[in-house]
Amino acid sequence: MFGLTFEKLLIIGVIAVFLLGPERLPTYAAKLGQFTRTLRDMANGAKDRMREEMGPEFEEVDWKKLDPRQYDPRRIIREALLEDEPAPTIKPVTESAYAQRQRKLQAGSLPPFDTEAT
Template identity: 65%
Template sequence: MFGLTFEKLLLIGVIAAFLIGPDKLPHYAQQLGKLVRNMRDYANGAKDRVRDEMGPEFDDVDWQKLDPRQYDPRRIIRDALTDEPEAAPAAPSPNPNSAYLQHRAKQQALATGELPPFDNEAT
């Protein structure tokens, strides 16, 4: 958890005991316990509320599939630039701009004297 080991937490606790003092330490420990319980209750309440609002579909959702850490930004951009999603390449492309260049090659060139499209409502 945040790179805190047992030794570091113990050291923080000893420093806190010296700074706060033995007379106020039980009061602050009690407040910390209440804070942790309240945060746990808020998290459980939010989970229960989502479960109530989603109904029985909540248990059917594959939460691992929705994890944003599994997405590859290069694949997302490639899928956005191309009309149909491609299979993942076996080896990395030597040119990092290849998906963009392929998209540009599909576009039609303007005829001589033809004006590019213009949107009056664009900023």
Template identity: 65%
Template sequence: MFGLTMEKVLIIGIIAVFLLGPEKLPHYAAQLGRLVRQLRDMANGAKDRMRDEMGPEFDDVDWKKLDPRQYDPRRIIREALADDVPAAGAAAAAAAPTLTRASRSGAPVRRATVPLGVGEGAPFDSEAT
């Protein structure tokens, strides 16, 4: 929760005891409890309202699949490129030369691209990124 560990929460509590004093601390603790309860009720109300408006499809949604932390742009691009690779386009791309580093004479050296095998990942240099 917000990157707070038990030690940090304990330190915050000790500081609160010293700043608020023993007279006001129960009052503020009760207010904090009410605030947390209200937030929880609002979240549950929003979830219930969404369930009412979406109908039975709400229970069928796989929420873990829609988690933005699950998205890997490299995987998405790899899957998109692997889905529709036309055979003629792949053969033309394989025959087209690519430019690489210039030779000692200054002229670019041309090297034919080699298509990747099915399921083979692109070459990756961890020191280049």
């Protein structure tokens, strides 16, 4: 959670004891506990309200499917590229470029296409 380890929390607690002093520390600890309970109640209230507004569809939603951590950009791009229609087949060139230049182009025919040209 936010990269806080036990050691870091302990250091923050020791600094808080020195800054607040032993007289005010219990008051602030109680306020922190009350704030935590308020946040938890707000989160539960939002979840209950969403459940009420969505009705029975709320239980049917696959929340793991909507988790952004499960998206793999490589997989998404691969699937997007594979969804495209296949490219039209083009007759590959079988004779040299010199021979192609020597041959006259028939009226209405397409010029030769080299599949390995960049």
